[in-house]
Amino acid sequence: MDINEIIKPENKVYGKSPVLKDAVMHYCPGCSHGTVHKIIAEVIEEMGIQDKTIGISPVGCSVFAYNYLNIDWQQAAHGRAPALATATKRLMPDKYVFTYQGDGDLASIGTAEIMHACNRGENIVVIFINNAIYGMTGGQMAPTTLLGQVTATTPYGRDAKLNGYPLKITELIAQLEGTCYVTRQSVQSTAAVRRTKRAIRKAFENSMMDKGTSFIEVVSTCNSGWKTSPVAANTWMEENMFPFYPLGDMKDR
Amino acid sequence: MKEEIIIAGFGGQGVLFMGRILAYGGIMQDQEVTWMPSYGPEMRGGTCNVSVILSDNKISSPILSRFDTAIILNQQSLDKFESRVKPGGVLIYDPNGITRHPERKDIKVCRIDAVDEATKLGNAKAYNMIVLGAYLKVKPVVSMENVVKGLRKSLPERHHHLMEMNEKAISVGMNAVEIL
Amino acid sequence: MAEKILMKGNEAIAYAAINCGCDGYFGYPITPQSEVMETLMQEKPWETTGMVVLQAESETSSINMVYGGACCGKKVMTSSSSPGISLMCEGLSYLAGCELPCLVVNVMRGGPGLGTIQPSQSDYFQATKGGGHGDYRTIVLAPASVQDMYDFVDLSFELAFKYRNPVMILGDGIVGQMMEKVELRPAKPRRTDEEVRALCDSWATLGKPASREGNIVTSLALDAEIMERFNIHLQNKYATIEANEARYETYKTEDAEYLIVAFGCMSRICENVVELAREDGIKLGVLRPITLYPYPEKALDALVPQMKSIMSVELNSGQMVEDVRRIAAGRVPVHFYGRQGGAIPSPEEIYEAFVKKIKK
Numbered sequence: 168m169d170i171n172e173i174i175k176p177e178n179k180v181y182g183k184s185p186v187l188k189d190a191v192m193h194y195c196p197g198c199s200h201g202t203v204h205k206i207i208a209e210v211i212e213e214m215g216i217q218d219k220t221i222g223i224s225p226v227g228c229s230v231f232a233y234n235y236l237n238i239d240w241q242q243a244a245h246g247r248a249p250a251l252a253t254a255t256k257r258l259m260p261d262k263y264v265f266t267y268q269g270d271g272d273l274a275s276i277g278t279a280e281i282m283h284a285c286n287r288g289e290n291i292v293v294i295f296i297n298n299a300i301y302g303m304t305g306g307q308m309a310p311t312t313l314l315g316q317v318t319a320t321t322p323y324g325r326d327a328k329l330n331g332y333p334l335k336i337t338e339l340i341a342q343l344e345g346t347c348y349v350t351r352q353s354v355q356s357t358a359a360v361r362r363t364k365r366a367i368r369k370a371f372e373n374s375m376m377d378k379g380t381s382f383i384e385v386v387s388t389c390n391s392g393w394k395t396s397p398v399a400a401n402t403w404m405e406e407n408m409f410p411f412y413p414l415g416d417m418k419d420r
Numbered sequence: 421m422k423e424e425i426i427i428a429g430f431g432g433q434g435v436l437f438m439g440r441i442l443a444y445g446g447i448m449q450d451q452e453v454t455w456m457p458s459y460g461p462e463m464r465g466g467t468c469n470v471s472v473i474l475s476d477n478k479i480s481s482p483i484l485s486r487f488d489t490a491i492i493l494n495q496q497s498l499d500k501f502e503s504r505v506k507p508g509g510v511l512i513y514d515p516n517g518i519t520r521h522p523e524r525k526d527i528k529v530c531r532i533d534a535v536d537e538a539t540k541l542g543n544a545k546a547y548n549m550i551v552l553g554a555y556l557k558v559k560p561v562v563s564m565e566n567v568v569k570g571l572r573k574s575l576p577e578r579h580h581h582l583m584e585m586n587e588k589a590i591s592v593g594m595n596a597v598e599i600l
Numbered sequence: 601m602a603e604k605i606l607m608k609g610n611e612a613i614a615y616a617a618i619n620c621g622c623d624g625y626f627g628y629p630i631t632p633q634s635e636v637m638e639t640l641m642q643e644k645p646w647e648t649t650g651m652v653v654l655q656a657e658s659e660t661s662s663i664n665m666v667y668g669g670a671c672c673g674k675k676v677m678t679s680s681s682s683p684g685i686s687l688m689c690e691g692l693s694y695l696a697g698c699e700l701p702c703l704v705v706n707v708m709r710g711g712p713g714l715g716t717i718q719p720s721q722s723d724y725f726q727a728t729k730g731g732g733h734g735d736y737r738t739i740v741l742a743p744a745s746v747q748d749m750y751d752f753v754d755l756s757f758e759l760a761f762k763y764r765n766p767v768m769i770l771g772d773g774i775v776g777q778m779m780e781k782v783e784l785r786p787a788k789p790r791r792t793d794e795e796v797r798a799l800c801d802s803w804a805t806l807g808k809p810a811s812r813e814g815n816i817v818t819s820l821a822l823d824a825e826i827m828e829r830f831n832i833h834l835q836n837k838y839a840t841i842e843a844n845e846a847r848y849e850t851y852k853t854e855d856a857e858y859l860i861v862a863f864g865c866m867s868r869i870c871e872n873v874v875e876l877a878r879e880d881g882i883k884l885g886v887l888r889p890i891t892l893y894p895y896p897e898k899a900l901d902a903l904v905p906q907m908k909s910i911m912s913v914e915l916n917s918g919q920m921v922e923d924v925r926r927i928a929a930g931r932v933p934v935h936f937y938g939r940q941g942g943a944i945p946s947p948e949e950i951y952e953a954f955v956k957k958i959k960k
Contacts, residue, residue: 221805233816239805241671242818243664244694250661251668257652258624258674262807283657440779444606447781453606455779459632480871482778485946573606
């Protein structure tokens with residue numbers, strides 16, 4: 168059978184969202200970023216807001232998110248995406264504005280910016296990828312690295328005496344009056360992907376309802392940084408990350 | 421005409437505001453003006469001063485080391501600025517709280533008991549307007565009409581009912597000033 | 601005749617911003633410039649022109665809000681004083697690297713460190729030679745009066761958008777705190793969405809229409825060749841700015857045999873020095889650079905041959921004098937006089953220093 172006989176509309180079971188560009192992603196096989204990008208693209212497509220969405224990319228692996236979603240993008244300095252998003256949303260309130268930030272960007276260098284943007288109740292969407300490690304710079308300790316977890320800068324495992332404790336920043340964010348929706352999700356299974364997509368859609372819808380900030384943590388894998396295979400990384404995440412970072416809504420109003 | 425003035429005293433005496441009215445009065449008669457305050461910790465209750473320049477021509481330096489007139493409202497300011505009045509210039513001071521009085525003989529020294537006069541008026545807040553009146557009597561560089569216009573410009577709308585009180589205080593100062 | 605209002609330099613910045621159609625101000629309190637944001641909050645321009653005014657959590661956040669707003673093709677600004685500007689330098693580098701228009705006002709105070717809140721000009725190097733990382737330039741305007749503070753806001757936005765480059769108003773505690781009369785200018789309305797779209801759609805994040813690909817505002821290019829090409833592009837732009845935008849003023853230089861170079865308020869104080877010198881029969885004049893970057897090189901270069909010596913007078917330990925020496929290029933002696941840490945010299949003091957230098 169010729170390939171052109173197979174590629175026919177009636178045989179189509181899945182299509183890539185047109186919001187995604189054709190670019191080949193630079194992410195490692197098994198990385199969660201690609202999946203999260205895909206569902207953001209699908210939400211933008213389904214809501215019909217490609218012309219109204221502004222993304223703010225961080226510093227970290229997902230700095231290049233702008234190469235994959237065909238929308239207007241700003242690329243922030245490390246940790247400052249919520250400040251850019253604040254001004255963007257206030258100056259263009261009819262636009263959907265979201266930041267996409269990793270754990271180093273959001274929970275370490277950018278702690279002040281995320282806390283204050285959420286506390287002011289900026290009508291933005293924050294997508295927070297927590298894989299408990301610095302991916303781009305080569306696997307150093309993140310603020311969310313678990314106790315005992317081995318990284319390039321905790322070669323003997325994270326020690327609370329030396330490095331302090333893993334930061335549950337999402338729990339802190341949920342305490343802030345300015346946030347309307349705070350949830351922790353994951354993308355390691357079809358069901359989890361569906362839940363995360365619903366959460367992202369709700370967050371985008373919230374941002375036009377003057378309800379405050381919507382914050383979605385996605386507990387993610389970094390099999391390269393964790394020095395394991397994609398499948399083993401998923402298992403490690405379920406066994407170690409989920410008990411410390413339990414999934415589910417923390418706030419929805 | 422060019423008049424270079426320093427007004428110095430404690431924060432809270434209305435020093436900056438007095439300077440502002442003078443400056444606005446100058447604008448009303450189409451002069452060039454600058455108003456340069458001391459700022460910083462002084463703003464929070466310590467000593468405070470403002471230099472004001474009124475001139476028919478463009479003003480170069482807003483920073484002064486010598487003054488045509490010094491209006492002095494506490495001892496620290498007297499100690500600091502008495503020597504910096506130009507020979508033949510004017511020093512107006514309120515003797516309240518002063519232990520060492522002005523000593524210069526080559527300048528015109530005037531005295532205004534503004535604290536007493538304000539007490540008599542029953543309005544401690546009129547203090548700076550009484551001092552302003554004293555100055556305008558000795559040095560009528562700004563006409564009363566323009567001072568009133570300057571006052572109106574300097575007072576927020578909600579305080580315009582105080583205009584009459586302030587004008588009265590200015591005339592009290594004009595009458596009470598004593599040339600020594 | 602336009603109305604003349606008595607106001608502080610800091611207040612003038614705020615009124616000028618509203619008046620010239622600024623879209624957003626983002627700031628953090630610091631002495632001696634807090635009146636800028638206080639005045640804006642008092643005036644509530646969001647109810648009149650629609651201008652956004654926001655107190656950020658830090659100077660770092662302020663400049664990054666400016667970054668975000670500038671990405672949207674908006675006229676956005678911040679103001680601060682020296683220590684706050686240090687915090688903003690990272691953001692300034694990004695803004696320059698992304699070729700974004702914006703206005704940053706620095707009402708300088710003495711340093712280093714927390715320093716003093718008194719006036720200073722010790723951020724000349726920081727403003728004109730970088731501050732942040734990378735090969736970038738900021739257009740720098742030095743106001744000498746409250747009217748300058750007012751007028752330079754609109755001029756800054758004009759230049760910022762003309763060259764898609766950050767512009768800095770480099771004032772000091774004197775021009776910030778001083779009151780003078782200001783002639784108000786005719787109001788410019790804020791740009792409409794359509795106007796912003798027409799002017800900035802090729803690069804700004806306004807929402808991607810079907811007719812074009814998504815715009816990406818970034819300063820990142822990992823490929824050395826691409827990064828070098830971009831750097832050369834920037835340098836070409838700076839060369840154009842240097843050729844076209846140098847601004848200056850002279851005071852009694854026509855017959856001058858001696859020259860003082862001074863910027864901002866110091867240029868006014870030095871005009872009094874000229875009077876003192878001329879009373880003594882010494883032909884002194886002043887060159888006041890209005891733009892510190894681009895520096896008025898040609899103007900100074902042309903004055904050098906007629907001078908017996910030049911003195912740079914600054915509120916710092918000698919920063920601009922390095923540019924003056926560079927341009928004088930050994931043709932005449934170049935002296936320096938300055939005060940630091942918030943001290944302001946009187947005309948008499950400067951004149952005395954000048955006489956000492958020329959008699960040596």
